[in-house]
Amino acid sequence: MREILGVPLPALLAQLVLGLVNGCFYALLSLGLSIIFGMLNIINFAHGAMYMMGAVLTWIALNQFGVGYWGSLLLVPLVVGLAGVAIERSMLRRLYGLDNLYGLLFTFGLALIMEGLCRYRYGVSGLPYAIPEAFQGGLDLGFMYLPKYRAFVVCASLGVCLGTWLVIERTTLGAYLRAATENPRLVQAFGINVPAMITVTYGIGVGLAGLAGVLAAPATQISPLMGSNLIIVVFAVVVIGGMGSILGSIVTGIGLGLIEGLTKVFYSQASNTIIFLIMALVLLVQPSGLFGRSESAS
């Protein structure tokens, strides 16, 4: 059996596949964050809490309303997106003219409230959610046993990422969204409803987090802590990829997932910190990130 640095090749391949699964997750989460930051200049610290709300709402949908996984997949991101719209309309838009930091503080406070409420109601040990029947069991890939559900997560995340990128970069709506956030005054002069565009952007970004939450529900224990555990890593991904670059977050998310997977095999104690090490290095060499715009959005 061939080995690389003492690790047998099949085991290494298996870890890379797992890294890919995690990477797709990071990509999906950092996509929403990147959209919100790139287009609205808001550092959305509530992103992790929205992800958590997506998972919790999936559980509630099943246990309180009898809505299964497939229904949740469609409904929950919508609900989370609408909640985001409500927050943006009522509170967030008052902070646009101010320093970045106010947006950060506000969304951070929001995250604490949401997590606190869920923790009060559900505790931290988590809520169980079964893998949907269609995806139970796994695929024998020869070098590893990959649960069908994880394979589905990869496909779904990649599909959504590609779809979002297409909408934003290749459709008229996307063009309006990008224009409205780059130069709101001019676009408003053309008669386009800029505030509505901004609201929609925030709603989409947050909805993506909610979708990630639905995808995560069967795979991880649904816990109020799940967002805060992940959000810092996702921020690092966005920073490395370049804030505001959608393609950057997708590519970086997947790439970092793979690197993290390799670290877990060769030196697992560093698996928590490797992403931050890379972030530090990237910031030293190229502060705007790997794919970012060189001018900082003000």
Place this chain on the structure above:
Amino acid sequence: MERIAGMGSVALLVATLASAQGKPGISGDMVKIGVLTDMSGLYSDLSGPGSVVGAQMAIDEFGGKVLGKPIQMVSADHQNKADVAADRAREWFDREGVDLIVDVPNSGAAIAVSKVANEKHRVFIVTGAGSTRLTNEDCNPYTIHYTYDTYATGRTTGQAVVRRGGTSWFFITADYAFGHSLRDDTANAIKAAGGQVLGSVLHPLNAPDFSSYLLQAQASNAKVIGMANAGGDTINTIKTAAEFGINKKQTLAGLLVFISDIHALGLQATQGMFVASGFYWDMNDETRKFARAFQAKSGKMPTMVQAGTYSATLQYLKAVQALGTDDADAVRKKLGETSLNDAFVKNGQIRRDGRMVHDFYLFEVKAPSESKYPWDYYKLLTTLPGEEAFQPLAQSRCPLVTSH
């Protein structure tokens, strides 16, 4: 005239200082108990607000007063950070007149607080953390390790699993004091019982995903995967293992499992698992009475940590009452001389190294069909007397013991 006034004030000063020593009487005219715990993180379900409830129940049993002085409780969140825990302990001891600190889950935090307690000469009863370092390398005269430790749980479970045929092990270990302690204590027990350890992988505390570590465990072909972690980490390991179909060929062994974990995972996922514990709510009438009262206040059944916090607070107050003072040295000595019995502990004895030795139990998690009512999760397999369950004093690496 001035000299008399001068001597009078010196005498007054000396008298004040002498009484401030607290040798007779209660310091600060109040007995203050601090519950330092993880209120919001991965250990908050096994201790957290439930530990506060437990301590309050003990205080309520005394009617809120001991020796005519009020008992006050304060609580704080150490956020699983050793420095935050140490700072809070220091503040409590120095500025707020706290006489006793209990709980402190997270061994790193507990070790840090034990050093502060030693420095300040105040009693610290660890009911939450598990590392055996607290009664070995890091032992001191003011720290009592009360509820359980990694030796008791790891060894009891490890031996039971080896006897059932689980002779080769792979560990998934939380990378800090507790995880290392649990892995090492269990590994020693396995080797002594004739098994072998094939490997180990370290994961950061609160790891978001365990698939990678489980895959390494699977690749090792060990018969048993030992989970040297606790709380949310154990729950996630078990859930991920089920998803990857690992428990079809390998057994998962939980080396520190709490009833809160079983409740979160459900019996379907955990049936047949061994649980070594110092307490179970449904063992006898006394435990049931305590547990129902606890449930009425907190909505859940108590874990051994929460029951242990209740017991430690109760025994501390009893010692203070018997002595007539809350002086730390006197109370510590009294606790060491008392045979401890209450809803949580049977035949408890606190040794010179600070270890509270008491009956320990091995349970098996019931299958869903065997569970007849809510929280009916365990069946008792054996009761181990304290001397068998805990590390013998002769093997102790505690300087207080070895220097004699």
